[in-house]
Amino acid sequence: MKNKKIKTHEPLFHISKRTDISRSKAIIIRVISLLAALVVCGIVTKIFTGDDPISIFKTIYLGAFGTGRTLVTIHEIAILLCVSLAVTPAFKMRFWNTGAEGQVLISCLSTAMCMFYLGGKVSDGVLILLMAVFAIAAGIIWAVIPAFFKAHWGTNETLFTLMMNYVAIQLIEFFLKIADKSGSNVVGPDLLTHGWFPKLFGTNYLLNIFIVAVITVLLYIYLNYSKHGYEISVVGESENTAKYIGINVKKVIIRTMALSGAICGVAGLLLVGGASHSIDSNLADGRGFTAIMVSWLAKFNPSTMILTSLLIVFLERGADEVSSKFGLNADFADILTGIILFFIIGCEFFINYKININHRKTNIKEEK
Amino acid sequence: MSPCVFSVNFNTGGTLILNALELKNVTKRFGDVVANNNINLTVKSGEILAILGENGSGKTTLMNMIAGIYFPDEGSIYVNGKPVTISSPKDAFNLKIGMIHQHFKLVDLFTATENIVLGINDKHKFNIKDAEKRVAEISAKYGFDIDPKKKIYDMSVSEKQTVEIVKVLYRGADILILDEPTAVLTPQETEKLFTVIKKMKEDGKSIIIITHKMHEVLSVSDRVAILRRGEYIDTVVTAETNEAQLTEMMVGKKISLNISRSEPKNSVDRLIVKNLNLTNADGVKVLDNISFTAKSGEILGVAGIAGSGQKELLESIAGLINSSKGEVTYIDPSNNSKIDLRKKTPMQIRELGVRLSFVPEDRLGMGLVGNMDIIDNMMLRSYKNGHSLFLDKKPPKKLADKIIKELEVVTPSATTPVRRLSGGNVQKVLVGREISSAPTVLMAAYPVRGLDINSSYTIYNLLNKQKENGVAIIFVGEDLDVLLELCDRILVISSGAVSGIVDGRTAKKEEIGLLMTKAKGAKENEE
Known part of the structure; x- marks a missing residue:
C-alpha cells in the first residue's frame, strides 16, 4: 500500500435555510447587528480622525433630535416616507421603478410653474388646488409612460424609468433659465411668492406631516384589504397565476404605476408648496433612490416604513452633523451611513439562513 | 501495514466480495427536516441496484451525496473498500462516480461531443476529432444511438439523455447513478435504455437507478433498496420479491393498487x-x-x-x-x-x-401563489365577487377550512403559505379549490x-367522484x-x-x- 494520507478535508461549516424564526430572535439579531455597526463606526472614526467615538455618536443623535431640529427631522422623515410609499405598490408588483426621483422632480416643476405663472392671478386657495392637480397629473404621466411601454412591448422598466429622471432634471434646468434671468441655479421664495401651504397651529410643516400620515394609512388599507391590492400581490408573486385566473396584467401594471406616480406627485407638491417654496434640479435629493431601500427594508409594509425611513433620515442628518462639527470631509458621513446600512441589510442573511458548524470528528482512520 | 477492513463483505458463503460502493449510517438534514436518516447501502460491482421509494422519501438526496452535490451530516462513504470524502462533484468524478440527473445539464447550442468533453481538464492537447472518435467508440460498445456532431437543440429528450450517459462514461465512470431516467421516455425508449444499462452491467459497471415505477424495478434490477420517508427499509433480491411486497415496503402498509372505473352515465x-x-x-x-x-x-x-x-x-x-x-x-x-x-x-x-376548472401542471407557479396562505389562494377564483372595492375574506376562509377538513390537508393552519406544504397537500388545495366551484x-x-401513492389515490377518487357527478x-x-x-x-x-x-x-x-x-x-x- 502506498504511504499516502487520505484526504479528509471536510467543510468547516455549512449554510442552511431557516424555515421559521421567532420574532424575538429576529429582533435580537437586528439589535446585535446595529450594535456591531456602531462599534465598527467607532473604530473607523477613531482610526481615521482620532476623535472620541462616544462624542461622535452623541453628535449624531443631537444632529437629528437636538434643540429645534426635531420638527425638521420629522418632516424629512415624512417626505422620505411619502416617496417610499409611492414606490411600494410598484415594487410589490415587482416593477423595478427607479424613476421616483424623476416623478417627484417633474411634480416639483409643475407645482413651481403653477406658483410662478399663476401666483397672484388667482386666489391662493384655487392656486393650491391647481398646484395639486398639476403635480399629481405630472407624476402620473411620468410613471405611466414607462409602464405603458412595459405592458405592451415588454421594455425594460429599470432603464426606462431611470432615463426619465434625466429628462425631468433637464426640464427643470430649462425652466430655471426662463424664470430667473440672473442665471441662478435656483428659483427661490422671492419669485414663488404665492401658493404657500397654510401653517397648521402656527407651525410650518405640520400640514405636510399630516398629509403623509393620511397617505400611509390609506395605502396600508389599499394594499392589504382592497381587490386592487390583492391583484398587485398576485401579479408581483406570479404573472402566470395572474394570467391563469384572468387578471388583466397590462391594466394592473399601468394602474399601479399611475398610483405610484400620483403619490410621487404629492411628494413633489409637499416639497415645493409646503416646504422649500423654491425649485432646483437637486430638490428631490436622491430620495427617489433612498426610498427603494426604505421600502424593501420594510418588506413593503407601510407601517414598518415609518421606522425604516426614520432610521435612514436619522443616520443622514446625524452624519451630516458629525462631518460639519468635527470638521471632517462630507464624505465621511456617507462612510458611517454606509457601514450602518451594511450591517442592517447584512443581518437579514442571518435571519434567513443558519450557519451550522461541523462539530463531528472524522471517524475515518488514516491509512499508512 | 494493515489494510483497512471496512468494506469487505463476508456474505453467507464465506467468500469475499468487494463492494463498489458502501454507505454507512449516512444522515442528511435540511433545517428540521431529516431527508436521510442513518442510511446503510451497499452496491456490489457489476450489479444493477434499484432505489425504490415514493416522492420525498430521500432517494435523490442520498444519490446527491454520492455525487458530491450534498455533503452528509453524519456517516461515511466507501468506494472500492476505501473510505472517501466526497465534497464536490469533482471528487466524485475522481472516484469514477457519475450521475445522470433528472433534469439534463447540457448546453443547447453545443454538439453532443462538445457537451461531453466540456469541463474535462487533462494535460493533453485537446482535439475535437479524437473526442468525436472516442464518443463513437463508446456508443458502439454499449449500443447507443448517437450522432457526435448533432446539436443538443436538435435532439429529442431520449437523445439528450443518451448524451448525459455517454458524458459520464467518457469520464471513465464505473459507478453510474440514473435519477428517474424513464420519467421522460416512451415505453419503447425505456426498453432501449434498459438494454443499454444491461450491457454496461456486463462490462462490469455498477449501476444505481432511481425510480418509483414498480414494473421497471422488476424488469431491470438485480437488487432493490427501499427507502421510506428518509429511512432505509431493506434491500431485497429482485428475483425473490414481487410487486405487492415491494409496494408494502415502500408505502408502509398494504394498499390496493386498483383504480375503480365506473361506466359513464348519460x-x-x-x-x-x-x-x-x-x-x-x-x-x-x-x-x-x-x-x-x-x-x-x-x-x-x-x-x-x-x-x-x-x-x-x-x-x-x-x-x-x-x-x-x-x-x-x-x-x-x-x-x-x-x-x-x-x-x-x-x-x-x-x-x-x-x-370550466383547470388544474395546471405548474401548481405553485400558475395554479397557486406559493407565498400566499391557503385562504388567499382560495380567493384567486372568487376575489372579484361582489361590488365592494374591498376583499371579503369570510367565504374563502370558510372554503379553506372545508377543504382542509374534507381532503385531509396536512397544514399547521389555513394561514400557512402554501409553498410550505408538501406536494400532495399543495395539490389537494388546488384541486379542492377547482372542484369547489361545481x-x-x-x-x-x-x-x-x-x-x-396515497395522495395519488385521493386525487383519482376525487376525479372519479366528479365524473359520477x-x-x-x-x-x-x-x-x-x-x-x-x-x-x-x-x-x-x-x-x-x-x-x-x-x-x-x-x-x-x-x-x-x-x-x-x-x-x-x-x-x-x-x-
Missing part, C-alpha cells in the same frame, strides 16, 4: 374542440389541427411524450393563450346552447357562466406528478398504466397533432406507445 357532448391550431413565438407549430369532444360523465385521458402540446392544448381551452385557428365550443348543460370560448380570457369565460368541465394536467374531465397524464386504468377514452397526441383516440378499456400500452411517436416520423421526413 354521457352527452360538453366541450367540442375543432381544428385547433397554434403557432408559438418561434414560429413552431405546437398544436396541429386538434379535434376532439369531451363528454359529460367521462374521463378523457390525454397521453403523449412530455412537451407534445398538452400544456398548450389545455391553456388554449382555458383562455390563457389565443389559438391561431379553430373552434372551441362549450355546450351549456342548462339549455344546450352553444358558447364559443375562443379569444376570451379566463375571466370572460367565467362571466359567461361556463364552469365545474361542468374539469381539466387536470399531470395532477399526480410528484405525489405519493356528470363532469366532463380531461386528464393529462404521463403514466400509461394509470391512464389505462382510469380513463374511459384516451386521446394520444404527438408533436401537437392527434395521432389517435383509443378506448381506455381495451387499448394496449404498446399501442399507445406507438401512437405517441407516430406523427413524429412523418415530420422528420419533411425536413
Whole structure:
C-alpha cells in the first residue's frame, strides 16, 4: 500500500435555510447587528480622525433630535416616507421603478410653474388646488409612460424609468433659465411668492406631516384589504397565476404605476408648496433612490416604513452633523451611513439562513 | 501495514466480495427536516441496484451525496473498500462516480461531443476529432444511438439523455447513478435504455437507478433498496420479491393498487374542440389541427411524450393563450346552447357562466401563489365577487377550512403559505379549490406528478367522484398504466397533432406507445 494520507478535508461549516424564526430572535439579531455597526463606526472614526467615538455618536443623535431640529427631522422623515410609499405598490408588483426621483422632480416643476405663472392671478386657495392637480397629473404621466411601454412591448422598466429622471432634471434646468434671468441655479421664495401651504397651529410643516400620515394609512388599507391590492400581490408573486385566473396584467401594471406616480406627485407638491417654496434640479435629493431601500427594508409594509425611513433620515442628518462639527470631509458621513446600512441589510442573511458548524470528528482512520 | 477492513463483505458463503460502493449510517438534514436518516447501502460491482421509494422519501438526496452535490451530516462513504470524502462533484468524478440527473445539464447550442468533453481538464492537447472518435467508440460498445456532431437543440429528450450517459462514461465512470431516467421516455425508449444499462452491467459497471415505477424495478434490477420517508427499509433480491411486497415496503402498509372505473352515465357532448391550431413565438407549430369532444360523465385521458402540446392544448381551452385557428365550443348543460370560448380570457369565460376548472401542471407557479396562505389562494377564483372595492375574506376562509377538513390537508393552519406544504397537500388545495366551484368541465394536467401513492389515490377518487357527478374531465397524464386504468377514452397526441383516440378499456400500452411517436416520423421526413 502506498504511504499516502487520505484526504479528509471536510467543510468547516455549512449554510442552511431557516424555515421559521421567532420574532424575538429576529429582533435580537437586528439589535446585535446595529450594535456591531456602531462599534465598527467607532473604530473607523477613531482610526481615521482620532476623535472620541462616544462624542461622535452623541453628535449624531443631537444632529437629528437636538434643540429645534426635531420638527425638521420629522418632516424629512415624512417626505422620505411619502416617496417610499409611492414606490411600494410598484415594487410589490415587482416593477423595478427607479424613476421616483424623476416623478417627484417633474411634480416639483409643475407645482413651481403653477406658483410662478399663476401666483397672484388667482386666489391662493384655487392656486393650491391647481398646484395639486398639476403635480399629481405630472407624476402620473411620468410613471405611466414607462409602464405603458412595459405592458405592451415588454421594455425594460429599470432603464426606462431611470432615463426619465434625466429628462425631468433637464426640464427643470430649462425652466430655471426662463424664470430667473440672473442665471441662478435656483428659483427661490422671492419669485414663488404665492401658493404657500397654510401653517397648521402656527407651525410650518405640520400640514405636510399630516398629509403623509393620511397617505400611509390609506395605502396600508389599499394594499392589504382592497381587490386592487390583492391583484398587485398576485401579479408581483406570479404573472402566470395572474394570467391563469384572468387578471388583466397590462391594466394592473399601468394602474399601479399611475398610483405610484400620483403619490410621487404629492411628494413633489409637499416639497415645493409646503416646504422649500423654491425649485432646483437637486430638490428631490436622491430620495427617489433612498426610498427603494426604505421600502424593501420594510418588506413593503407601510407601517414598518415609518421606522425604516426614520432610521435612514436619522443616520443622514446625524452624519451630516458629525462631518460639519468635527470638521471632517462630507464624505465621511456617507462612510458611517454606509457601514450602518451594511450591517442592517447584512443581518437579514442571518435571519434567513443558519450557519451550522461541523462539530463531528472524522471517524475515518488514516491509512499508512 | 494493515489494510483497512471496512468494506469487505463476508456474505453467507464465506467468500469475499468487494463492494463498489458502501454507505454507512449516512444522515442528511435540511433545517428540521431529516431527508436521510442513518442510511446503510451497499452496491456490489457489476450489479444493477434499484432505489425504490415514493416522492420525498430521500432517494435523490442520498444519490446527491454520492455525487458530491450534498455533503452528509453524519456517516461515511466507501468506494472500492476505501473510505472517501466526497465534497464536490469533482471528487466524485475522481472516484469514477457519475450521475445522470433528472433534469439534463447540457448546453443547447453545443454538439453532443462538445457537451461531453466540456469541463474535462487533462494535460493533453485537446482535439475535437479524437473526442468525436472516442464518443463513437463508446456508443458502439454499449449500443447507443448517437450522432457526435448533432446539436443538443436538435435532439429529442431520449437523445439528450443518451448524451448525459455517454458524458459520464467518457469520464471513465464505473459507478453510474440514473435519477428517474424513464420519467421522460416512451415505453419503447425505456426498453432501449434498459438494454443499454444491461450491457454496461456486463462490462462490469455498477449501476444505481432511481425510480418509483414498480414494473421497471422488476424488469431491470438485480437488487432493490427501499427507502421510506428518509429511512432505509431493506434491500431485497429482485428475483425473490414481487410487486405487492415491494409496494408494502415502500408505502408502509398494504394498499390496493386498483383504480375503480365506473361506466359513464348519460354521457352527452360538453366541450367540442375543432381544428385547433397554434403557432408559438418561434414560429413552431405546437398544436396541429386538434379535434376532439369531451363528454359529460367521462374521463378523457390525454397521453403523449412530455412537451407534445398538452400544456398548450389545455391553456388554449382555458383562455390563457389565443389559438391561431379553430373552434372551441362549450355546450351549456342548462339549455344546450352553444358558447364559443375562443379569444376570451379566463375571466370572460367565467362571466359567461361556463364552469370550466383547470388544474395546471405548474401548481405553485400558475395554479397557486406559493407565498400566499391557503385562504388567499382560495380567493384567486372568487376575489372579484361582489361590488365592494374591498376583499371579503369570510367565504374563502370558510372554503379553506372545508377543504382542509374534507381532503385531509396536512397544514399547521389555513394561514400557512402554501409553498410550505408538501406536494400532495399543495395539490389537494388546488384541486379542492377547482372542484369547489361545481365545474361542468374539469381539466387536470399531470395532477399526480410528484405525489405519493396515497395522495395519488385521493386525487383519482376525487376525479372519479366528479365524473359520477356528470363532469366532463380531461386528464393529462404521463403514466400509461394509470391512464389505462382510469380513463374511459384516451386521446394520444404527438408533436401537437392527434395521432389517435383509443378506448381506455381495451387499448394496449404498446399501442399507445406507438401512437405517441407516430406523427413524429412523418415530420422528420419533411425536413
